[in-house]
Amino acid sequence: MFDDEDPYHARLERHSVLFACIGVVHTLLSAGIVFGWASLLPVLRSEGIDLSPGEFARIFIHGAIGNYLSTLPFGMLLDNFGPKYCGITASILFSVGLLLCSFAHSSTWALDVGFSILGFAGPAIQLPTLHLARLFPGDAREGGGGGAALFMSAQAGAFDGGTMVFALFAAAAAIFGVTTSTFFISYLIVPLLTLLTAIFVWPNEILPDPAPLTKRHSFASPYSYLSPASHGDVNSLSTSSLKDRPLSVILTRPSFYCLSGWVAIHILKLNFVVATINDQLDDSMDQTTADMLIGIFSAMLPFGFVVLPLVAFGLANSTMACFQAANVVGVLYGLVLTFFPDQAWYQVLIVFTAVATSRQLVYSTVFHQTGELFGFKNYGILLGLTNIIVSGASLVQGPLVEWAEFKEDYFGANAIMLGITLPLFGLVFFAVPHQPLKNPKKKLNEIATESTALIGGKTRPRSSSDAGLVA
DSSP states (O other), rough: OOTTTHHHHHHHHHHHHHHHHHHHHHHHHTTGGGGHHHHHHHHHHHHTTOOOHHHHHHHHHHHHHHHHTTTHHHHHOOOHHHHHHHHHHHHHHHHHHHHHHTTTTTOOOHHHHHHHHHHHHHHHHHHHHGGGGSSSSOOGGGOOOHHHHHHHHHHHHHHTTTHHHHHHHHHHHHHHHHHHHHHHTTTTTTHHHHHHHHTSSSSSSSSOOSOGGGOOOOOSSSTTOOOGGGGOOTTTTTTTTTTTTHHHTTTTTTHHHHHHHHHHHHHHHHHHHHHHHHHHHHHHHHHHHHHHHHHHHHHHHGGGGHHHHHHHHHHHHHHHHHHHHHHHHHHHHHHHHHTTTHHHHHIIIIIIHHHHHHHHHHHHHHHHHHHHOOOSTTTHHHHHHHHHHHHHHHTTHHHHHHHHHHHHHHHHHHHHHTTTTTHHHHHHHHHHHHOOOOSSOGGGGGEEEEEOGGGGGGGEEEEEGGGOOOO
8 A cells, every 4th residue: 555665654554553553642641631730730739839820820821832832833844854753853852841840849930841841742742643544544435444534533532631641640649649750750751652653663754645636535634534525515515715725815814713713712711721720619619629629620631532423423414513512512611610610510510521521522623624614735734823823812811810819709700701702603604604506596407417227228317316326
C-alpha cells in the first residue's frame, strides 16, 4: 500500500494496530493533561503553596492558552519537517515544562511557566500521531472497516481522557503521600518514551493518502467519514461555496468567525468552571460537602469520551442538532451555577456531567464542521487560527475571576457566562450556512435516467431511485 522504500512507512504498515495504539497512548498521557487542573489544585494548596484564587486561575489560563496556541506553529513544523522532528521538539519541551513544575514550592514563576509549556507541548506530541489514520483506509459504507474514523475518535477521546493524569496523582498524594515535586520528576518517563518513539519510529514524512483521488477522504477530521453530506449526496443542503477555497477568501467571510466565536465562548465557559469550581463549591457548601464534590468532579472529568458514539451519531445525521445541543447544555449548567450553586445533586448531575462531556461535543462538532464547510485544503491552518481566537477569548477569564474574588461572590460572573450563551442559538445559523437546491422544482420526467438490462436483452429507462436495487 505504501512505498516499501521508506522503512518507517513500511514498519508502520506492518504493525498498524500496535503503532495506532501507541499514538493514542501518547495523546492520553500528554495532550490534554492541563485540563485536569481541578485535581491538581487541592494538592498544591495542601502542600502549602499559598496563592489567591485569581493567581491559581491565571496559571491554569496560561496552560490552556498554551494548549490552544500550539496547533498552528507545530502544524507548520509538521508540514515542513515531518512527524519525527515535530515529535522530538515537542518531547523536549514537555520535559522542560515538567522540570519547571517540579520547582513549584520554591518558585511560583516556575509553576506558571512550566504549566504553560506543558499546555503548549502536549498537543504537539499528539500531532505526529494523527496521520496514522491513513493506515486504515476505507469507509465502512464503502466496504472498509471504518478504522480511520475509529482511530480519530479514539484520539479525540484520549485528549479528554488525559485529565485523569492529575486525578490519579491526587489519589496517590492522598494515599501514599506522593508530593508534586516527586510526581513531576517521575513523569519525565513519558516525554522520554515519546522522544524515543519519535527518533526510532515516527517517519520523516507523513504517510501518503492510499485512497484513489476519486474517493479520497482526509484524515484530518475524526467525523468526516461519518457525514452523508461529504459524499456527494445531491439532496444535501450543506454544500458550501467556501469548500477548498483559498484562505484569502475564507478569512473574508463571516462563517469562519461565527464558527470560531461559537467554540471560543463555549471553551471560555468550560475553562472558567474548571478553574473556579473548587472555590465556587467552597463558597456555597460546607467544607465536608465541598471536599466530597471536588473529589467527584475530579473523578468524572476524564470520562467525557463516553459520549463519543452519541456525538458521532449526531454529526452523521444533523450538525445543526449538535450545535444546538451544546448550546442547550451550556444554558443548563449555567443556570445551576448561577441560581442553584448550593444544590449538591444539581452540581453532580448537571454541572459535572456537562463539563466532563461538553468539550468533546464542542470540539468534535467544530472539527467536523470545519471540514464540511471549508474542506481540508487549509484544515490545519484553520484549526490553528480557530484556537488562536479561542485563546484570545480565554483572556477574559482572568478579569472575571478577579472580579468574583473581589466581590466574594460568583453570581455576577456566572450570570455573564450564562448570558453570552444565549446569542449562540442564533450564531450557529451563520456557522452552518445552507444553500438551496439548484433545481428544487425539477419535474420527475427530467430526472437523469440510465439503462438497465431486462430479461431477453431489452432495456428500459431506470431512474436514480432504482440504483440502490441493483448490485
